[in-house]
Amino acid sequence: PTQSYDDQNIFAKILRGEIPSRTVFENEHALAFHDIAPQAPYHVLVIPKGAYVSWDDFSARAEDAEIAGFVRAVGEVARAAGLVEPGYRLLANVGHDGHQEVPHLHVHIFAGRALGPMLA
Numbered sequence: 669p670t671q672s673y674d675d676q677n678i679f680a681k682i683l684r685g686e687i688p689s690r691t692v693f694e695n696e697h698a699l700a701f702h703d704i705a706p707q708a709p710y711h712v713l714v715i716p717k718g719a720y721v722s723w724d725d726f727s728a729r730a731e732d733a734e735i736a737g738f739v740r741a742v743g744e745v746a747r748a749a750g751l752v753e754p755g756y757r758l759l760a761n762v763g764h765d766g767h768q769e770v771p772h773l774h775v776h777i778f779a780g781r782a783l784g785p786m787l788a
């Protein structure tokens with residue numbers, strides 16, 4: 669069964685405005701903000717506004733409009749930051765072996781240098 673959503677997770681607190689973040693984009697279904705410990709010159713996280721633990725949870729339960737709003741937000745953040753021509757990387761960690769640390773779905777956007785074949 670899917671892990672139940674913990675509404676005390678750090679990204680839930682960011683969504684509620686209880687802790688600050690450096691927001692770069694917001695739409696009805698998504699919020700994007702800078703990662704607090706960037707692993708590339710550009711490192712932004714995009715999260716759905718709904719309460720979804722992971723990509724697995726989101727892809728199974730979210731409404732089509734939420735999925736569209738989230739997917740479009742990721743593309744829009746990258747376009748607005750001028751990342752399309754140089755290129756960028758998307759990453760979503762899922763679960764224990766995926767090394768997901770925060771139990772609210774987030775897609776990482778890495779850019780700003782040639783990233784090589786993989787981030788360990």
Ligand code: 5GP
Pocket residue numbers: 678689690701702703704705706760761767768769770
């Ligand atoms: P994960 O390993 O779950 O895919 O990535 C979690 C990410 O969240 C990490 O890159 C970490 O630096 C970032 N992070 C953790 N806590 C905070 C926070 O309070 N604010 C922001 N902006 N990023 C955070």
